[in-house]
Amino acid sequence: MGLTDLPQIVPGQPGISLLIWLLIIVVVLYFARTPAHKAIRSVSRLLRNALHLFSRSVLIAEGSLRSRNREVLFSMGQDASERQIAREFERMETVIHRDLAGFPTIYRKLDEQITRMEEDYARTSEVPDTPDAWIRAVDAVANIPSNDSMVADVLTNIHESMNKSQKNAVEEYREMFHERHHLLKKLLPSWRKVNSALNEVKKSVDSLDERSREVDAQLSKFEMICHGKSAGERMLSSSSFTQFFISALVLFIAVGGGIVNFNLIAYPMQEMVGGNSTLAGFKTSDVAAMVIILLELAIGLFFMESARFTRLFPVIGALDDKIRERMKWITLGILVILAGSESALAFMRDLMAAENQALTRSLSDVPMVVGGQSFSNIPTIVQMVIGFILPFVLALAAMPLESFVHSSRTVLGVIVVSSLRAISFLLRLMGNIIHHLGTALVNAYDLIIFMPLWVEEKFMHKSGSAVKP
Amino acid sequence: MIRKINVIAAILLTLFLAGCSKSTPNTHGVYMLLDTSGTYTEEMNKASNILSFMLVKLGPGDSLAVARIDSGSFSEKDIIAKVTFDERPSVTNQQKRGFREKMDNFIKTLKGSSYTDITGGIIQAVQFLEETKSGKKTILIFSDMEEDLIKGQVRDFALELKGSEVIALNVTKLRSDQVDPRDYMKRLDAWRSRVEEGGGTFRVINDLERLERIFED
Numbered sequence: 001m002g003l004t005d006l007p008q009i010v011p012g013q014p015g016i017s018l019l020i021w022l023l024i025i026v027v028v029l030y031f032a033r034t035p036a037h038k039a040i041r042s043v044s045r046l047l048r049n050a051l052h053l054f055s056r057s058v059l060i061a062e063g064s065l066r067s068r069n070r071e072v073l074f075s076m077g078q079d080a081s082e083r084q085i086a087r088e089f090e091r092m093e094t095v096i097h098r099d100l101a102g103f104p105t106i107y108r109k110l111d112e113q114i115t116r117m118e119e120d121y122a123r124t125s126e127v128p129d130t131p132d133a134w135i136r137a138v139d140a141v142a143n144i145p146s147n148d149s150m151v152a153d154v155l156t157n158i159h160e161s162m163n164k165s166q167k168n169a170v171e172e173y174r175e176m177f178h179e180r181h182h183l184l185k186k187l188l189p190s191w192r193k194v195n196s197a198l199n200e201v202k203k204s205v206d207s208l209d210e211r212s213r214e215v216d217a218q219l220s221k222f223e224m225i226c227h228g229k230s231a232g233e234r235m236l237s238s239s240s241f242t243q244f245f246i247s248a249l250v251l252f253i254a255v256g257g258g259i260v261n262f263n264l265i266a267y268p269m270q271e272m273v274g275g276n277s278t279l280a281g282f283k284t285s286d287v288a289a290m291v292i293i294l295l296e297l298a299i300g301l302f303f304m305e306s307a308r309f310t311r312l313f314p315v316i317g318a319l320d321d322k323i324r325e326r327m328k329w330i331t332l333g334i335l336v337i338l339a340g341s342e343s344a345l346a347f348m349r350d351l352m353a354a355e356n357q358a359l360t361r362s363l364s365d366v367p368m369v370v371g372g373q374s375f376s377n378i379p380t381i382v383q384m385v386i387g388f389i390l391p392f393v394l395a396l397a398a399m400p401l402e403s404f405v406h407s408s409r410t411v412l413g414v415i416v417v418s419s420l421r422a423i424s425f426l427l428r429l430m431g432n433i434i435h436h437l438g439t440a441l442v443n444a445y446d447l448i449i450f451m452p453l454w455v456e457e458k459f460m461h462k463s464g465s466a467v468k469p
Numbered sequence: 470m471i472r473k474i475n476v477i478a479a480i481l482l483t484l485f486l487a488g489c490s491k492s493t494p495n496t497h498g499v500y501m502l503l504d505t506s507g508t509y510t511e512e513m514n515k516a517s518n519i520l521s522f523m524l525v526k527l528g529p530g531d532s533l534a535v536a537r538i539d540s541g542s543f544s545e546k547d548i549i550a551k552v553t554f555d556e557r558p559s560v561t562n563q564q565k566r567g568f569r570e571k572m573d574n575f576i577k578t579l580k581g582s583s584y585t586d587i588t589g590g591i592i593q594a595v596q597f598l599e600e601t602k603s604g605k606k607t608i609l610i611f612s613d614m615e616e617d618l619i620k621g622q623v624r625d626f627a628l629e630l631k632g633s634e635v636i637a638l639n640v641t642k643l644r645s646d647q648v649d650p651r652d653y654m655k656r657l658d659a660w661r662s663r664v665e666e667g668g669g670t671f672r673v674i675n676d677l678e679r680l681e682r683i684f685e686d
Contacts, residue, residue, distance in 0.1 A: 270529065270558050271557050271559060274530070274556030274557070275528055275529030275558050275561070276495065276528065276529045277530070278495055352558055352559065359525075359562050360525050362566070363521040363524050363565070363569060364525075
C-alpha cells in the first residue's frame with residue numbers, strides 16, 4: 001500500500017489529499033518522535049547485545065575447542081615422540097649388541113699387537129758393542145816416537161789389524177741395521193691391524209654418537225611437547241597438515257586400486273551370485289564384489305594391526321604377544337587366500353569375455369580371426385597378477401588410513417576453530433552494523449520530520465531569546 | 470572405532486541377509502512374432518539378424534520366445550523356441566547357442582502360411598510374458614501388419630497390453646500402399662490406437678541398422 005492508495009480526504013483532489021495525508025503523517029511522526037527514537041535505539045541495542053553475546057559464546061566454544069585440539073595435538077605428538085624415542089633406543093641397543101659386544105676381543109687384539117710392537121721396537125733400539133779396550137793400547141803405542149823401525153812394523157801390523165777389525169765392525173753394523181729394518185718392516189702389518197681395529201671402534205662410536213644425537217633431538221622435541229611450548233604446537237600442527245595431505249593422496253590412489261579391483265571381480269561374480277538379481281537397486285554381483293573388497297580391507301587392517309604397523313585398535317595392541325603373533329599369521333593366510341581367489345576370478349573374467357566374444361561372432365556369422373594369438377596370454381597374466389597384488393595393496397592402505405584418521409582430527413579441529421572464529425567475527429560485525437543502522441534510522445526519522453523540527457527549533461530559539469533579556 | 474566397525478558389520482550383515490531374499494524383477498521378456506505368410510518368408514534373413522541381435526543383447530534372467538504368425542496364432546504350437554536364461558552367464562551362453570540352432574532349423578524348413586492372425590499372436594505373447602514375470606515386456610512383430618483372418622475368426626476385441634511395448638519391425642509396404650500410401654499410415658495408426666487403448670505402447674522400427682532402439686525406454 002502506497003501513499004496514493006490512501007483514501008482521498010478532499011474528493012476529486014488527489015494531490016491535495018496526498019499533501020494533507022503527508023502533513024498528518026509528519027505531524028504524527030513528530031509527536032511520536034521520542035518514543036520512536038527510544039524504540040529504534042532499544043531494538044538496535046537489543047540486537048547488537050544479543051549478537052555480541054552470541055559472538056562471545058561462539059568465541060568461548062572456539063577457545064574450548066582450541067584447547068581440546070591442543071590437548072589432542074600434544075597427546076598425539078607425545079605418543080609419536082615416545083614411539084620414535086623408543087625406536088631410537090632399540091636401534092642403539094642393536095648397535096651396542098652388534099658392534100660393542102666384540103669390544104673386549106678388539107681390546108685384547110689391540111693389546112697383543114701393541115705388546116708385540118713394543119717388543120719389536122725395543123729390539124730395534126739395541127746398539128752394537130763399543131770398540132774393544134785394546135784400541136786405547138794402540139793409541140799408547142802410536143804415541144811412541146816413530147824413528148824406531150820396530151815401532152813402525154808394529155804400527156803397520158796394528159794398522160792392518162785395525163783395518164780388518166774396522167771392516168768386521170762395519171759388516172757387523174750393516175747386519176745389525178739390516179735386522180733392525182727387517183724388524184721395523186715386520187711392524188707395518190701390526191700397525192695396519194691396530195689402525196683397522198681402531199677404525200672399527202671409531203665407526204661404532206660414531207654410529208652411537210649419531211644415534212645419541214638423534215635421541216637428543218627427539219628428547220628435546222619431547223620436552224618441548226611435554227612443556228606445551230608454542231613452537232612445539234606449531235611444529236606438530238604443520239606436521240599434521242603434511243600428514244593429512246600426503247595420506248589423503250595415498251588413500252586416493254588406494255581408492256583407485258579398489259576401483260580396478262572391483263572391475264576385475266564384479267563380472268565373474270555373476271557366475272556365483274547370478275547376473276540379474278539386484279540388491280537395494282544394485283546388481284548383486286556388484287554388491288558381492290564390493291563386500292569382498294571391503295573384507296580384504298578389513299583383514300588387511302587386522303593384519304597391519306597385529307603386525308604392529310598400525311595402532312588403530314588398542315584391543316589388538318593389548319593382546320598377548322603370542323595371540324597377536326598367531327592372529328598375524330591367520331590374517332595373512334586369509335589375505336593370501338583372498339588374493340588367490342581374486343586372481344582366479346580375474347582369470348575367469350578373461351575366459352568369460354572370450355566366451356562372450358566367441359558367441360557374438362558365431363551369432364553374427366563373422367568368421368573367427370586366425371592369428372594374433374601370440375599376445376593373447378599377456379592380458380590374462382597381467383589381470384591375474386593385478387588380482388593377486390591388489391588385496392595386499394589395499395592392506396597396506398591401513399598405514400595411510402591411520403595417518404589420515406589421526407591427522408584429520410587436528411585438521412578438522414583447526415578448520416572448525418577457524419570457522420567458529422569467523423562466525424564470531426561476523427556476529428560482532430552484524431551487531432555493530434545493526435547498531436549503526438539504528439542510529440541511521442533515527443537520523444532518517446528526523447529527516448522525514450525536518451519541517452516541524454525546524455519550526456520547533458525556531459520557536460525555541462525565539463522563546464529563548466525572548467526570555468534572555 | 471569399534472562402534473564404527475560394528476555399524477559396518479551390521480550393514481554388511483543386512484546386505485547379506487537381503488541378498489538371500491528374492492530378486493527384484495528387473496528382467497526383460499521379449500516375444501518375437503514372425504509373419505510367415507506370402508512374401509514374408511523371403512524376409513527371414515532379416516528376422517534371423519534381428520534374433521541374433523536380441524540374443525547378444527539379452528542377458529542372464531531375461532526371457533525370449535519366437536513364434537510364427539499363421540492362420541491361428543493363438544496357440545502354444547506356434548512357439549518355435551522359448552527360453553528363460555539362467556542366472557549364470559556361462560549357462561546363458563549355452564542356452565543362446567541352442568536357441569540359435571533351433572531357429573536355424575526352423576528357417577531351413579519354413580513353409581508359408583495362407584493367413585495372418587496377428588491378434589492371436591499378440592494374445593499368446595502377452596500370456597507368455599505374464600508367466601515369465603519380466604520387469605520389461607516387449608513384443609516384436611516382424612510383419613507388414615496386415616491381418617488376414619480365416620472367415621469366422623473373432624479378433625475385433627480390445628487387447629490387454631498393460632505394461633507391454635509392441636514394436637513393429639520391418640513393416641513392408643504392400644502394393645495397395647503404393648497406390649495410396651495413406652493405407653499404410655492408416656494401418657499403422659489403427660494398430661497404434663489398438664495397442665494404446667489396451668494400455669501398451671506402440672513403436673515402428675523399419676531401419677534394421679538401428680535395432681538398439683528396441684532397448685531404449
